[in-house]
Amino acid sequence: MKLMVNHQTHYSYSAPVQNSIQYIKMIPSTNSHQQVHYWDVSVPGEKETKKDAFSNIWLTSSQREPYSQMTIMAQGVVEMNPKSRYGAMDQLNPNLFLQPTLSTVCSEEMKQFALTYAPRADHEQLIRLAEAVLDYIPYTPHQTSVHTSAIDAFNCRQGVCQDHSHVFIAMCKYLGLPARYVSGYLFVPQTMHLASHAWAEVFLEDAWYCFDVSNQLFTPNSHIYVAVGRDYWDVAPVRGVREKGGLESMNSIVQVLGC
Known part of the structure; x- marks a missing residue:
């Protein structure tokens, strides 16, 4: 079974954000349980991808220009292994x-x-x-x-x-x-x-x-x-730190559809 995911998270601020760093964990990996056919995360700023201590894909986004709104959008297609009875295995103890x-x-x-x-x-x-x-x-x-x-x-x-x-x-x-x-x-x-x-x-x-x-x-x-x-x-899908920005509001929309 193939599944298509559309995950949008929108942030608004009562005052301009001057600098920020967002730590994003919204990227699935291919493993014995699933195959990722396509995946993309759209987020403003300078981006760097690495893995954390649990082998999760970790995207860091740094922004230096002032902004009052920000949208993070993850989209992709993942195919499930129909024979999978257990969770994904890894090398961790x-x-x-x-x-x-x-x-x-x-x-x-x-x-x-x-x-x-x-x-x-x-x-x-x-x-x-x-x-x-x-x-x-x-x-x-x-x-x-x-x-x-x-x-x-x-x-x-x-x-x-x-x-x-x-x-x-x-x-x-x-x-x-x-x-x-x-x-x-x-x-x-x-x-x-x-x-x-x-x-x-x-x-x-x-x-x-x-x-x-x-x-x-x-x-x-x-x-x-x-x-x-x-x-x-x-x-956590999104964590971060910012300079200024006042009050933050967040709205998230997620769709998971068979394809």
Whole structure:
């Protein structure tokens, strides 16, 4: 299956930005799970491409001229491997994804929750845990932010795919299982959580297993991988620093279509 992606992010500022550097992770790689036929990221400024510590493609854009608006546009076509049952493999030591992060700390209540639903921590019980997490934290847009931690989302019992992934990863790491955060795109007809997406993966039996808690999907057939990391901050699509600019507003549009 081939998927076409159109991802546009538009920024507006209340005062001119004098200088800025944007760190962009919106470029998928070809791997055992997917083949990138075409991909382009359009962004103003001087650009440099390299890879980060997790082998994600990292585009840096530096702008020296004043501006009040900026648009970053990513477009491309990716073909999915129909035989793919597991997440994309890499050369990284899975134990790297046991490292604690501020976004994936596990509270005592979360530890007890994990032990209740996955005392053996095998694949079948982790699916049961993923189901329980979604039941406990219903998908609720616009109530959390990128700064919401796993503990915060668990306590307030609401969130989106990012929060579901952080909570599930925190619990899996407590259970002693390497778990990673994946950012990318999703195409599944007739579901409410489409396009730009995040999900968790757990390393079991020498393979990365998909746990898309928000959609209760456990094979990555329709998932385009863009970046992997320990949490959202390792894979954030756009991060940056700027001089001046006043207040910032952002609007993002994402389309994922079969082609």
